[in-house]
Amino acid sequence: MNLLLQRKATIRQFLFSLLIVFIGPSDSAFSEEVVMSGRLILQDGNQGWKENTPAPNSRIKSGFTIGVAFFDDNTIAEKQYIFAQSNRDPDGSVSGFSLYTFDNGDSLLMEFEASWTEDGLIGQYLRVLEGTGRFTGATGGGTLKGVAGPWYETIMTDVRLDLVLVD
Numbered sequence: 001m002n003l004l005l006q007r008k009a010t011i012r013q014f015l016f017s018l019l020i021v022f023i024g025p026s027d028s029a030f031s032e033e034v035v036m037s038g039r040l041i042l043q044d045g046n047q048g049w050k051e052n053t054p055a056p057n058s059r060i061k062s063g064f065t066i067g068v069a070f071f072d073d074n075t076i077a078e079k080q081y082i083f084a085q086s087n088r089d090p091d092g093s094v095s096g097f098s099l100y101t102f103d104n105g106d107s108l109l110m111e112f113e114a115s116w117t118e119d120g121l122i123g124q125y126l127r128v129l130e131g132t133g134r135f136t137g138a139t140g141g142g143t144l145k146g147v148a149g150p151w152y153e154t155i156m157t158d159v160r161l162d163l164v165l166v167d
Helices: 002-023
Strands: 031-043 050-052 060-071 076-086 094-102 107-117 120-132 139-147 154-166
Touching: 031 076, 094 120, 107 139, 107 154, 120 154
Parallel strands: none
Antiparallel strands: 031 060, 031 154, 050 060, 060 076, 076 094, 094 107, 107 120, 120 139, 139 154
């Protein structure tokens, strides 16, 4: 009887091993951590800005801007973002949503927060809201930091996206 139980256990272990080989151990084994760093160049003009005054001594700005991101791995993405900013925030805080559309059609929608400081714009991508193509099911965040640029109505920003991609 003991021999029969050992054989059943061996057969179960063999079948389980086959499943691991042909199907895979779990979804988490098919995730990949990816860091994408690059330079973002955005239009700074006031064309997309709208100012509202919802209460005395209060002002809210909102807007839409578009630009291009050049990543270190030679991928290029169009970046569109919408934002809101209140004069009640002493640090000039801005929050909004960024949509990166890559040259192959894949896209990544992220939520961000940033502040204008003495050193320029500094912020973070809080989370991935949605992705398509390579970025379907992605999670993660990132950072952004303004850099000095040579053009008057252009914002240059170094970006770093820390992502976990799944297959």
